[in-house]
Amino acid sequence: MVDYEVTVYTGDRAYATTVNPVHIKLVGTEGESARTWLSSWVIFRGAVSTYTVSCPKSLGRLVLIELDKRQFRLMFGDAWFPDKVEIKSPERDIYTFPIYCWISDRETHCFREGKALRMFDESNSLGRNARKQELSQRSVDYAWELFSVGLPYIIKADGPTSLPDEVQFSFTKRTEFVFTAMTGLAELRLKGLVDNQENWQNLDDINDVFHYKETPLSNYVQEHWKEDWLFAYQFLNGVNPNMIRRCKTLPNNFPVTEDMVSIPNGSNLSNELKQGNIYLCDFKNLNGMPANTVQGKQQYLTAPLVLLHKRPNDKLMPIAIQLKQTPAEDNPIFLPTDSDNDWLTAKIFVKGANFTEHQLNVHLLRTHLLAEVFAVSLLRNLPMVHPLYKLLIPHTRYTLHINELSRARLTGPTGVFTKFGASGGETLTKFLARSQSLITYRSLCIPDDIADRDLQDLPNFYYRDDGLQLWTIIFKFVQGVIQHYYKSDDEVQRDSELQTWIRDIFEHGFLSQSQSGIPPSFMTVPELTKFTTMVMFTCSCQHAAVNSGQYDYGGWMPNTPTTLQRAPPTKKGTTSKSTILETLPPINVTAQGMASAWLLSQPSSDFVPLGHYPEEHFTEEIPRQLQKDFKAELDELSIKINNRNEGLEIRYTYLDPKNIENSIAI
Known part of the structure; x- marks a missing residue:
């Protein structure tokens, strides 16, 4: 007889304990063990328990283990969360089997030894059959479903609780999320704001919506939101840094003339265009979009054009705003020299358009929905033993669950966005489909995107500065891992x-649109490296950049209105403080929008920062060392960002690595 020393590591998380008997079978190249009961009545959370499995002879090289959890008669069933199993063979070899999933049924579950293997690395039928069976089951568990024509496919599910256990929120995450949502709404109900459909009579009254829910930046925005420099600053370092681009020639539909704008130091518009000091934000994607009806009242959306000028002191300032795309007598170009109320009203309509562009295109579509595609395709097509699965699975944590919650509570028929947003309802899917048709691969890769928007030298653009450094660090890490496993383009x-993974993404995420530039297959190691870098960046850094500041900039509603109740002015001199209050959302809509922004800006206590890998999917020395090097480089960048921020009036923290979650989990 020979003995195998089996050490079981149970996860240190709520409800990971099991009182049910657990059995294990070891399977190797030379045979398999008997199904062995791990002789413990209770396996506690966080426990490290060692057992002996005896076999008549050596099993050769261990390939997989089988685990099952049954229950005694009259005993209740429970779920068990093992992290990993380590086995010491009679030959003194150590085998590690990563698990990191819930076992809650009475079925037998198969787990592979931790060394990463591609399909053509499998040297025996045991491994080949195991991965085929795994993917066969995953294709059922993670099926595609059409969300809406023209949009990325989503996972087929009947709400978050119908998802496989392994991708649902932890108990901690679920509890904290529900508590934050319920306490926010309870406060609003106690104040009588949830059902109050009246307009605001005074802007200062908005401060009482969430008296104790504020951030230093939300307070700063409340104080300075009317100022032109902060209006422009948000196109660089606010929640939507993806709109602005350099303008060398004015669009034909934006007839700003030399005499309209005032340029300091004796310069003029033509000269500043040539010098590269003029920038444009064009919301043309919103052109023609019908606005929602909220509480029986027609709302309004515009598709503005905004011209900005870089001053000699490097500060960006708005110099002209046109609220609709087609020049006309009833579509005036608003200027800083107009009355305070006219100019502020024009900026408010831009902020309303920016809310839609940000929430639906930049945030929902380009991070949440694309990340869901990446996750579902990964789970359907790459087994746990595949190196790309091990590399990317940490960056899918909670994404499917939060997206299912979003469809139920935000964008569904009774969701907050549908009921209270100007772009809710019919407009939501129309705008998303238009935005989807315009996605390009280059726009998802920050170095290409910055180059295409010609923003390489725009001062004070911290999203660009930090994002490019993060891209470089991620690329280096990804390149190291991929080149370790893929020595040639042929491999x-x-x-x-x-190839099936990327084809599934191309077809279900980008709807086979070749003009997007998304590759339908991988031909080279550099192609694979760049695409994988984009996936990691999108699921961590890009989401942090467009999500984490939602309450900072939206906690003061006039700075980020979810909807607007009056039509845009068609003539200068027709606005007043009264018309501005009538234009902004009513009291209950304001309260709902602020509550949602607060909820979506609160990370849970089980937040996992970028570069931290508490689940050890890689067991080999080289990729584990690459992970350590990756974290070290991120730590260095965090120090640099903090040092830079010390001298800033507004600290840009969203792309500080310690504030970036590894995945889209909120």
């Missing part, structure tokens, strides 16, 4: 599972 081409 990339031969990896059938990898």
